[in-house]
Amino acid sequence: MQSEPILQDLIQALRCLPGVGQKSAQRMAFHLLERDRQGAFKLAQSLAEAVDKIGHCSVCQTLSSADICGLCSDDRRDQQLLCIVETPADVMAIDGATSFKGVYFVLNGRLSPLDGLGPADIGLDKLVDRLKMGVIKEIILATNPTVEGEATAHYISEMAKKYSVRATRIAHGVPFGGELEYIDSGTLSHAFSGRSEV
Amino acid sequence: MQSEPILQDLIQALRCLPGVGQKSAQRMAFHLLERDRQGAFKLAQSLAEAVDKIGHCSVCQTLSSADICGLCSDDRRDQQLLCIVETPADVMAIDGATSFKGVYFVLNGRLSPLDGLGPADIGLDKLVDRLKMGVIKEIILATNPTVEGEATAHYISEMAKKYSVRATRIAHGVPFGGELEYIDSGTLSHAFSGRSEV
Ligand SMILES: [Zn+2]
Ligand SMILES: [Zn+2]
Numbered sequence: 001m002q003s004e005p006i007l008q009d010l011i012q013a014l015r016c017l018p019g020v021g022q023k024s025a026q027r028m029a030f031h032l033l034e035r036d037r038q039g040a041f042k043l044a045q046s047l048a049e050a051v052d053k054i055g056h057c058s059v060c061q062t063l064s065s066a067d068i069c070g071l072c073s074d075d076r077r078d079q080q081l082l083c084i085v086e087t088p089a090d091v092m093a094i095d096g097a098t099s100f101k102g103v104y105f106v107l108n109g110r111l112s113p114l115d116g117l118g119p120a121d122i123g124l125d126k127l128v129d130r131l132k133m134g135v136i137k138e139i140i141l142a143t144n145p146t147v148e149g150e151a152t153a154h155y156i157s158e159m160a161k162k163y164s165v166r167a168t169r170i171a172h173g174v175p176f177g178g179e180l181e182y183i184d185s186g187t188l189s190h191a192f193s194g195r196s197e198v
Numbered sequence: 199m200q201s202e203p204i205l206q207d208l209i210q211a212l213r214c215l216p217g218v219g220q221k222s223a224q225r226m227a228f229h230l231l232e233r234d235r236q237g238a239f240k241l242a243q244s245l246a247e248a249v250d251k252i253g254h255c256s257v258c259q260t261l262s263s264a265d266i267c268g269l270c271s272d273d274r275r276d277q278q279l280l281c282i283v284e285t286p287a288d289v290m291a292i293d294g295a296t297s298f299k300g301v302y303f304v305l306n307g308r309l310s311p312l313d314g315l316g317p318a319d320i321g322l323d324k325l326v327d328r329l330k331m332g333v334i335k336e337i338i339l340a341t342n343p344t345v346e347g348e349a350t351a352h353y354i355s356e357m358a359k360k361y362s363v364r365a366t367r368i369a370h371g372v373p374f375g376g377e378l379e380y381i382d383s384g385t386l387s388h389a390f391s392g393r394s395e396v
Contacts, residue, residue: 004252004261004262004263004267004268006244006247006248006251006252006263007248007252007261007263009244009247009248010244010245010247010248012244013237013240013241013243013244013245014241014244016230016234016237016238016240016241017215017226017229017230017241018225018226018229019222019225023380024217026287026290027216027217027287027379028215028216029248030261030285030286030287030379031215031216032214032215032245032248032249033248033249033252033261033286034261034285034286034287036214037249039211039214040214040245040248040249041245041246041249042211042214043211043212043214043215043242043245044241044242044243044245044246044249045211045242045246046204046207046208046210046211046212047208047211047230047238047239047241047242047245048239048242048243048246049204049207049208050204050205050207050208050227050230050231050238051230051231051235051238051239051242053204054202054204054205054231063202063205063228063231063232064202065202065204065205069202070202087228087232088228088231088232089224089225089228089232092224092228181225181228182221
């Protein structure tokens with residue numbers, strides 16, 4: 001069906017999805033067009049709306065359609081407890097798995113001198129501004145337990161000391177080298193409650 | 199992030215894709231919004247365009263944005279050889295794997311008396327009209343080697359006899375119970391050239 005460019009376009013476009021190769025993309029395209037056009041239409045609308053409306057929270061940098069996200073603006077949450085993560089997916093994972101009721105700060109990745117990523121590149125200047133305000137009493141470091149994640153956690157804990165803020169690290173129930181976002185919620189919850197001073 | 203309905207909508211919408219559960223959908227949504235907004239935008243457009251413009255060829259019933267598809271309207275293809283398949287995906291698989299240069303006819307599924315699917319439901323009335331025109335010299339039955347696929351092939355071969363048209367079945371290099379669309383191209387090509395009279 002080299003002769004149907006709109007279908008070929010769709011197959012190519014589906015390959016932007018993580019883990020989707022040529023064969024999966026074909027299977028998805030045929031499934032949608034043969035068996036679920038309503039789903040395809042809804043997906044097109046949801047994608048367009050998400051790309052158009054979702055940006056980053058100006059306070060915590062997580063994904064949000066509002067200037068200040070629902071978590072930051074929820075006054076039942078404890079603004080004195082700040083959990084630092086690498087990605088918005090980690091916010092969702094922790095919020096779903098633990099009973100944490102503080103607020104979050106999402107780094108733009110992690111410190112990586114080899115890639116030229118310094119403190120300002122991952123948003124740590126913003127974090128300093130927040131520490132200066134004096135509201136935060138504890139920083140919970142929930143960066144991934146990778147080499148860069150550990151280095152980033154260490155750097156932030158030194159920063160916290162300067163402003164006399166307590167810094168804790170989530171427990172290493174999380175397997176070393178693993179990505180926080182894919183950990184089962186039991187392990188994640190355990191690691192969270194077993195956090196220790198750093 | 200219960201607080202971000204547009205993101206939750208997108209995650210739900212992604213689950214219409216075959217093989218995509220909650221975890222994969224989340225991973226896809228975050229990937230698109232954090233790392234590939236251009237891909238997401240393109241995908242939204244491609245989906246909307248495909249749903250809007252792709253229908254079925256009025257001659258062979260495969261997916262097509264034109265009334266008559268590129269395969270049916272290609273006058274370098276042999277209109278005397280007609281390959282019968284179950285789905286548009288099978289057309290793509292055969293066209294990619296074999297050197298077949300005839301034309302196709304896509305059934306709307308396969309005969310399944312238990313599900314109330316008779317000859318007219320899968321488009322065989324259309325096929326009869328085509329046989330009556332007297333152009334077709336050979337019908338190649340490439341339905342899946344499943345119980346219903348075999349029954350459908352048998353039914354069509356009887357139909358072909360009535361109009362004195364030769365009917366062949368692709369060889370059973372394809373494993374029994376398998377879905378044609380997922381077979382490797384070598385096996386499929388072999389099965390195609392080893393087709394036999396039925
Ligand atoms: Zn926020
Ligand atoms: Zn056609």
